[in-house]
Amino acid sequence: MSKRAVKIEAASRERLKKLLVDLMLIPGLSGHEGRVRRYLKRALEELGLETRSDRLGNLIATLPGAANAPSVMLFTHMDQLGFVVRKIEADGFIRVERLGGVPERALPSQEVLICVAEGRDRTGLIANKSHHATTPDEKYKVVPYMDLYIDAGFSSREEALAAGVDIGLPVVYRPHAIALSESRIAGTSVDDRAGCAVIVEAARLLVKSKQRPTVHFVFAVQEEFNLRGALTAAQILSPDIAIQLDLLLATDTPDMGYRGDVRLGGGPAMSLYSFHGRGTLNGTIPHPALVSLFDGTAKRLGANLQRSAHTGALTDSSYVQLVGQGVASIDLGFPMRYSHSSLEVCDLDDLEELTRLLVEGIASIGPGFSLDRDDYE
Template sequence: MKKKAQSLLQELTEAHAVSGYEEEVREIFVNELTGIGELSADKMGGVYCETGSDGPSIMLAGHMDEVGFRVKHITPGGFLKIVAVGGWWTHTLLSQRVEVKTQSGNKVLGVISSVSPHHLSPAERSKVLDIAHLFIDIGASSQADTIQNFGISLGDPIAPAVPFSALGKPDHYLAKAFDNRVGMACVIQSLQELAQTALPNQLTGVGTVQEEVGLRGASVAARKVQPDVAIILEGPPADDSPGFNPAESQGALGAGVQIRIQDPTALMNPRLVALVERVAQENQIPYQITVRDSGGTDAGNIHKENLGIPSVVLGTPARYIHSHNAMINLNDYLAMVQLSTALVKALDQETVDGLTKYL
C-alpha cells in the first residue's frame, strides 16, 4: 500500500487541475479504477465509480480541483495579469513558478513577478501586494508573441509548477495541491483495497469539481448518488508549525488521520462521528479529533441534500496548503485509507438506519 501511495500521490499532485479544469485528475481516476466498478460522470465533470449491489448507498468523495489562477489580461509587453481561482495569500506568491495550460493542452512555464524592490519605497516594501499588482512573466516580448507563439488566451488556467519531492525525514513529502490530491488518492486506493471485499452496501467513489470556488460540484454529486452516508476525504491545514499553540493542536503531522466534527459549513452527524471513532479504536488506527472555526469542505453542501445526509470528514493534515509547497507525513495518509476502508465495511443497513432514527 505504501509504495502505491507514493506513486499515486506523485501522479496526482503533479497533475494540472485548477477549478473548472479537472480533466487531468479525472483521467487518473478513470485509469486507476477501470475494472473496479461502473464509471460515469455528471454534466459538471464530476466522476464516479460505483461498486457493490445491495444495502445502503455510501459515498466516498474527494474534490479533484486545486487553487490556481486564470489569465485575465495580456499586457502590450506580453506579461500576464491574473485572477485568483480559490483562496491565496499573496505573500506566498512572488518568484514562484507556474504553468499556463493553453487551449491546445501545452503548458507554458512562467514566474510570478512584480516591480523590483529596488523601485519600491520602504512603505511599499512592507505591504503584502494585492494580486492585481502581480503578473506572470513567460519570457514573451509582446502581446502578439504571447498569443501567437505561446498560444496563450484569456481565461487559460494556471497552476503552480512544483515536483513531488521526498524530504530528508522518512515519510515526509513536499508538493503542491495536497489539498485535495490526498483525498483523491484515498478514494482511489480505498476502492482498490475493497475491490475483492463483499461489501454490506453500495459504494460510490466520487471526484467532485469546483470545491475551491464554493463546493459547487458537491451538490451535483450528492443529487446523482443520493447516498445514505457521505465520507468526505480532505487535505486540511495542519496546525503544528510556529505560530500555533502546540497544546491546542488538532492537525499535527504524524498524529494520524483527522476526524473533523465541525467547521462553519457543517456540523457532522454525532452518531456517525462516534462510529468513526469506534472503528478507528477497534482497528488501532491513529486519529485526531478536530473542531474548526474556519474553512469548509464539500460536506458543507453534501450534508444538506436529499433531506439530509449523515456526513463526516476525514483528513490528512498538510502544512502550508493553498501555497506552492505543502507538506504531509505519509503515515497520516495511510491511516486515512485504513480508516476509510474499515468504515465502509462497518456501514451495513442496520448501522446506517441507526444514524438517523430520531422517532
C-alpha cells in the same frame, strides 16, 4: 504481524506514494479538471470499476454492496486553486484573476504553469519588484494580486497569443513534488490530490471485501471555486451517507499551536465542527452515527484518530449534507501544513492510516446500521 501483512502494507504505501506524486504533477484548476479526471478514470478502470461523469465533470464509480445497507458516497475534490488569465499587456506581460483562496502575500517570485494544452503549456513566474528599487515602505507591503503580473518570456501580446495564451486560460502553481523525508511529501495541490490517492487505494481494498455497503466513489470538481461541485453527483446518487476527505489543518507549527491539537504524522483526523462565516455562512457538524462509527473503528484498529474543530475553512460536505431528506455526513482527512500555498506538506503515514480507517469503517456498515439520530444523541 505476519510477513505477508507487512508486505501488503508496504505495497499499499508505495501505491499511495506513486498515486500522490503522479496526481500532484498534473495541473487541474477548478473548472479545468480534465487531465486529472482522465488519470483517475484509468486508475479506477484498472480495478475493474466502470466510471461515468456528470455534466459538471464529476467522476463517479459505483461498487455494489449489500442491498439493505445504507449507501455511501465517499468523495473528495480533484481540482486545485490558481488563476485565470485576465489580460495580456502589449509588452507580453500577463495579468491574472485569482480563483480560490490564493494567499496574496505568498505570490511574488512563484513559478506558475499556463495551461495552454498538454505538450504546449508555458512556464512563467509571478514578478517580484527588484529589491534594489524597492522603497522602505514597499518592503513590508503585500502587493494585491490585481497589481501583480506574470513574466512568461513573451516580448509582445502577439507573441503570447501565437503561443496559445489567451484570456480565460487556467494558470496554476508550477506542479512539483519534493520528498522531505521517507514519509513527508511537499509540493503543489496536496489539497486534495492526497484525498484522491486515498480513495483510489481504498477502492482497491473495498473491491476485495466480501462485506460492504454500496459505495459510490466520487472525485468532485470546482470545490476551490464555490464548494458546490459535488452537489450534482449527490443529487444523482442520493446516498444515505457521505464521507468527505480533505486536509485538516495541522496545528503543530509555531504559528498554529493555538488552533488545535492536530499533528502531522499523528494519524488521520476527524472534524467535529467546521464553519466559515465570511460570506459563506456554512459548515459541517458531523452526523453522530458516523462519529461513533469511526471512533469505534479507530479503537478496534488500535489507530490514533485525531479530532479537529475549527472556523475559517469548510468543505463541499456543507452542501452535500442538504441534498434530499438530508445526507448523514462527516469530514475525515489527513493533517496538512501550509494550506493553499505552493508548497503544502503531508505525511504518508497519515494517508496509510486514513485508508485503513476508511476501509474498515465502511466495510462494517451493514443492513442494521442505524442513522436515527436518537440512537446516538
